[in-house]
Amino acid sequence: MIRFNCDYSEGAHPNVLRKLSDTNLEQTEGYGTDPYCRRAAGLIRDLIKRQDADIHFFVGGTQANLTVISACLRPHQGAISADTGHINTHESGAIEATGHKILTVPSPDGKLTAAQVREICDTHDNDSSREHSVQPKLVYISNPTEIGTIYTKAELTAVSQACREHGLILYLDGARLGYALCAAGNDLDLPAIAELCDIFYIGGTKNGALFGEALVMTKDSLKPDFRYILKQKGGMLAKGRLLGLQFIALFEDDLYFKMARHANEMAGIIKGACVKKGYKFLTESMTNQQFPIIPDRILKKLKENYEYTYWQPVGHAHSAVRFVTSWATRKTDAEKLAKDILNS
Amino acid sequence: MIRFNCDYSEGAHPNVLRKLSDTNLEQTEGYGTDPYCRRAAGLIRDLIKRQDADIHFFVGGTQANLTVISACLRPHQGAISADTGHINTHESGAIEATGHKILTVPSPDGKLTAAQVREICDTHDNDSSREHSVQPKLVYISNPTEIGTIYTKAELTAVSQACREHGLILYLDGARLGYALCAAGNDLDLPAIAELCDIFYIGGTKNGALFGEALVMTKDSLKPDFRYILKQKGGMLAKGRLLGLQFIALFEDDLYFKMARHANEMAGIIKGACVKKGYKFLTESMTNQQFPIIPDRILKKLKENYEYTYWQPVGHAHSAVRFVTSWATRKTDAEKLAKDILNS
Amino acid sequence: MIRFNCDYSEGAHPNVLRKLSDTNLEQTEGYGTDPYCRRAAGLIRDLIKRQDADIHFFVGGTQANLTVISACLRPHQGAISADTGHINTHESGAIEATGHKILTVPSPDGKLTAAQVREICDTHDNDSSREHSVQPKLVYISNPTEIGTIYTKAELTAVSQACREHGLILYLDGARLGYALCAAGNDLDLPAIAELCDIFYIGGTKNGALFGEALVMTKDSLKPDFRYILKQKGGMLAKGRLLGLQFIALFEDDLYFKMARHANEMAGIIKGACVKKGYKFLTESMTNQQFPIIPDRILKKLKENYEYTYWQPVGHAHSAVRFVTSWATRKTDAEKLAKDILNS
Amino acid sequence: MIRFNCDYSEGAHPNVLRKLSDTNLEQTEGYGTDPYCRRAAGLIRDLIKRQDADIHFFVGGTQANLTVISACLRPHQGAISADTGHINTHESGAIEATGHKILTVPSPDGKLTAAQVREICDTHDNDSSREHSVQPKLVYISNPTEIGTIYTKAELTAVSQACREHGLILYLDGARLGYALCAAGNDLDLPAIAELCDIFYIGGTKNGALFGEALVMTKDSLKPDFRYILKQKGGMLAKGRLLGLQFIALFEDDLYFKMARHANEMAGIIKGACVKKGYKFLTESMTNQQFPIIPDRILKKLKENYEYTYWQPVGHAHSAVRFVTSWATRKTDAEKLAKDILNS
16 A cells, blocks of 8 residues: 555655754753754745744644744734635634634635735725624735645735735745745745745645744744743744754755655656546646546545545546655655556 | 753653654554554553553643643633642643633642642632632642652542542643652552543653653543544644654653663762752652752852753752753763762 | 614613613622522523523623633534624624634525535544544524524424534524514424524514523533633623513513514515515515615615615625614604605 | 622612613614713713723623733733732633633732732743743732722832833723722822723722723723724623713713712721721721621621621631622611621
C-alpha cells in the first residue's frame, strides 16, 4: 500500500533529523529564546527581505491559526474566509472557540477575491444597525488553497489593497506555501508575500519537517505581547529550539524549495496520467495536491494499492479524489500510480 | 556555564531519537491513529493495569491542562487548585481563556488536602445563593508539586475520596511524574494513581522525551469526543506517531524510571551539599527540584558558572532558588556544583 | 411620522404597566425566586400542558439565545441554523463569543427542513475524520422566522423527528411566537411546540411587554444548574419579579394572543393594499411582518410619513422593505398607510 | 416580615414608574438611540462635568462588569481586584467566561490600595518569564465596597496614579455609588470620580430604579465599537428608552442622592442600636449596608420578624450579618428593628 493521501505520512527529511541529533546534548534556554531560534528567524528575515519582521514558531497549523486570530481581534470582530478555508472546515471550531465568527464567502476555486472582501466590508459599513452584526477585521487566505489553487501576484495585490482600504489585517496560511511558490505559473515570492500580507506562516509540517510552522509578522501593531498569547493557547514549545533547528535545516540551503519542487514534479506525473486518460479535475492545480474526477469503479481498483483522500461525489458514478505527494514520494511510486491510472 | 535551571535544556534521550530515526521513512496514518500510538497506549495500559483506559498524547503540558479542563467542565464550573498550581501561576491564563475560573486555596507545600477540597465544596453547597458563584467540579493537583513535594498514597487516597463524595473529577498533572514515583519516601505507583484519579498525564517533556505528555483517562463519562476537543485546542499533532514512538522508547523498557532515578540522585548530591552547609530549604523535596535558601552573596558567585531559577527573596540577604536536574545531568557537573556550594 | 419599522417602538400594554404599579411597594425575594415568577411559571406550564417543564425568564432574546446554546453544548459542538437565523445575522457574534460555531444551511424562506438537518448530520457522521469538524448538536429555528414565515405542524414534527434520530437538541426561538400561533394557516399550538421541541422561548419584548422572554425547558438533561449559567452570562435580573409580573399580565387572560391577533390583522390591512397594487413579496407572510417589493420611487415618498425597515434591493429600481405592526398599531394608522400605498 | 436583606426588594421609586407611564405610548427608536437616552446621557455628562464622556446604559451590574472587562482587555490580560470584589465572588465566573483571569489581592476592608496595585505590576514586570503569567491591565474597584466601606479622595487618587504609571485601566463599579457619595466622611464627588477613573458606572438597580446602570467612559481609547460588544454580550435592551427614562427620573432633580441619603440615614438608625448595644462590626460602614456582629441566639429571634443576609460566623456563638436599607425603607421599620435590637 502506497500512501498518496497526505504530505505528512513520513517523518522528516534526513537533514532535519540530523540537525536534531547533532545538537542533542547541548544545553539551551527554553521556550524559543535560544540561539537556534534566533538563527532560524534571521534566515527567514533574510529570505523575506524584512529585517523588521517578528518571527514566532509553532508546532502546528491549527495552533498557529487560532493563536493569530485570537491575538489580532477584539471580541466583536470576525475573520473573512472562503467557505473552503481550513479554519472554516477542518479545525473543529478552533476559531469560534476563541470567540470569533468566521464570515464565509462562497469560493469554487478556494480563493478569495478583492471584490468579495470589499463587498462584505461595504455591506457592513452601510448597515445602519451594523453593531448587531460581526465586524469584519481580518482576512484569512491560504496559498496554495485547500484545493490546490494558487494566488497570482496580481490577485494577492488586489486583496491586499482591499484590506488596506478597509483597515483589515491580511493573514495568509502557508501550511503548504513551498508548493505554491514552486508551482508552474506562480509569480509570487517570499518578499512579495511579506510586503502584501500583515502576517503569514511558512509551513514545515507538510514540507519535510517533523513539525513546525514559522509565523512572520510584519505589521507593527500586531507585535506587542504575542508571546503571552502563544503561551496561553498552549503553543509555546518547552524545547523551542527543536523548531529553530528544523527551520535552519530547511532554510540554510535551498532544501525547503527543493523538496517542494520534487513534490510538485511527482504530482505532475500523476496529473499527466489523468489528463491523458481524459479525466477532468475538480480544480486546476499545479501543486502537490491533485483532484482528478475518476469513475468509481476505477477508484475501487486503485484503492487496493494506494491510499488517497476521498473528496466528493461528482455526478453519477464518478468522484473527485485527492492525490498528494511530498518530498518523500519516490518517483517509482508516482510512476506506478500513473501507469495504473493509464491502464485502468 | 552549566544549566541547572530546568529539566528540558537538552534534546532527548538517545533512545528516543533513535526510535524516530529508525522509523523515519515509514508511512503511517496521521493524527495519532497509527500503530505506534496504539502500541504506546498499550504499554501504558499495561503499566497502569487498566485496559479500559483511554490514552491521548499531547505535545506539552499547558496544552494538556487546558484541553482536559475545557473538556471536563460545563461553563459555570471551576477547577480547585493550590495557589501554587501551574495552571494558576504559569500558563498565562490558559484555563480562564477556555472560560473557567480557578478556585485557589493557599498551600505552603504545594499540596491540596482532602479537608481543603471538602471545605470549598461544603461552603458552596451550603450557600443559599450558590448560583451566584462558580461551582467547584474538578480538582487539579500536580505530583510532584511545582515546588518538589510529593503526595503519599494516604494523602492522594483522601483527596480522591473527598472528590468522589462531592462528585468532583480528580485530575493529576504529572509533568514530572517520574521523579515523584522514584523519590525516596514515595509509596504511590501508576496503578494506584490510575485508580485514585479520574484523569492524569505522564510527562515526557521534562523526563527525556523531545516533547510529549501521555494523558490517561479512566472515568468513562469523560471519554466521549475527547479527540474533537484535542483538535479544536490545537493539540492534535499531524505526525502523531512522533508521540507514540517516544513513549514506546520511554516505556518499552525501564528507561522512563531509570532517567528519573538518575535525576533524583543527581539532585541528592546538590541537596547534600546544601544540607552540609546548613542551608534551609523552601520545601522538603526528594525529587529532581531542590529549593535551598542561600545567601545572596553566594548566589552571586554561583551565578558565574551555573544557571539556576531565582525563586523568591527570603528575609534579609537570602533567597530561595531552584536547582533542577534531569536524565542528562552529568555526575561530574552535579559534583562540581556541590563542591562549589560547600566551598562558598 | 408613524413607525412601522419594528414591534417594539412603544412601551408596554397598559395592563403590564398596571401590574408593575400595583405591586410596586411590595417586598419580594430577588433573582426570580419570588411568588410572581412562580405564578407566571405556573400559568405557562398550564398553557403548554407540561407540569414538568422548567421555566426561566430573560430580559431579551439575544441573552436567551446565547445562554441556552452555551448551556446545552460541549466545546466542540455547534448549532445548526438557517443562514437567515437571528443568531447568525443579528447578534454580533454572541454565539461564537461563547465558543460555538453556527453551522448554516441556505434557506430562502427562513425555515430549516428535516432533510437539511439529516444531511448535515449524515455528512458529519460519515466523515472518517469527523473529529476535525464541529459536531452538530443543537438545531436552532425561529417561529415565525426572521422573514415572517411559519412552520406547519407537519414541518415541525419532521424537524423534531430528525433531531431525535440524531440526538440533537431542538431549540425554538419564539421572539414573535404569538404572531405565528395567531397567523392564518397556523396549525401549531403551545402544547405541540412543548412536545416537539426540547427548549423554546415565548417572546414578550416584541408582543406587549416592556421586556421579557419566557424560556421553557422540557428535556430533563438540560435542566441542572441552568441558573448558574443564567447568572454567569449577565441574564439574571435582580428584581426578577418584574419578569414574572409581566408574564402574569400577558397570560392570566388571553392578552398575549389578543395582542398578536390585532397585530396580524393590522399587517393584513397593509398586505392587502400591496396585493391590490400588484406588488410581489419577498416571502409569504401571514404574521405581523410584511416584506413587499415596492418601486424605489414610491418608497421614497412613503418615507416622508412612515418608518419601515429597508431589507434589500430587488432587481432594478425595486426594493424589499419590511412593515411591522404590533399590539399598539392603531387601525387608523394602518389604514392610512394602506391608502397611501394604493394611491401611490 | 420586614426585609433588610438587600436594597432591591421593592419595585422603583414612584417618579421612575411615572416617567415610564407618561411616555408609554410614544414611539421611539430602539436599542438606546432614542431621545430619552440622549437626554439622560446629557444629564450625566453635566453632573460629572465631562462633555466628552461616552455613556452607555445596562440593565444590570454583572452584565456591565463582564461587558466592560471583555471590551477593555486583550486575551492575555487580567483584572486586578480585591478578593472580596463582586466580580470575584458573586458573578458565577462571568469574567472568566469571557476569557480573563482575575488577579486577586487580600483585602480585609474590601478596598484596594495603590501599594497593592504597584506590587502586582512590579512583580509581573520584573519576572523574566512574565509571558507565562497573566498581564495585569485593568484595576477593578467598587465604591462603596461589597462590605460597605468607601474610598477617600486621597485613596482613589493614589490608586489612579498607580494605574496611570503602569498603563492600567481603572474601572469603578458603582452599583451602590449613591450611598458612597452621600456617606458621612465621603469627600469624593462625581466629577472627581470621572477624572480619576477611566470608566465607571452609576448604579440604578440598587438605588430606586426598576433596573439600570449608567456606564461612563472617559478614556478615549476605550470608546470605539463598544456598542458591538454591548450587543454581543446580550446587554443591549430593545426598548432602550426604558433605561434613559429611568435615569432622567433619577437625575433631573436630586432624586438619586435624596434616596441614597435616606437609606444611609435609615442604616444609621440600625447601626446606632448596635453600637449602643455594644456590638462590634465586621467593617466600619457609613453607607446603607451595616455588618454588625451579633450573638447567634439574638439573631435567631430577630429572624422571626426580619430578613437579613447571613455573612459569616465570627468566633464562638456570634455571626456577622448584613442589614441593608434603601430609598423604600420606612423609618418606622428601621426604628422597630433598632428597638428590637436594643431590647434583645
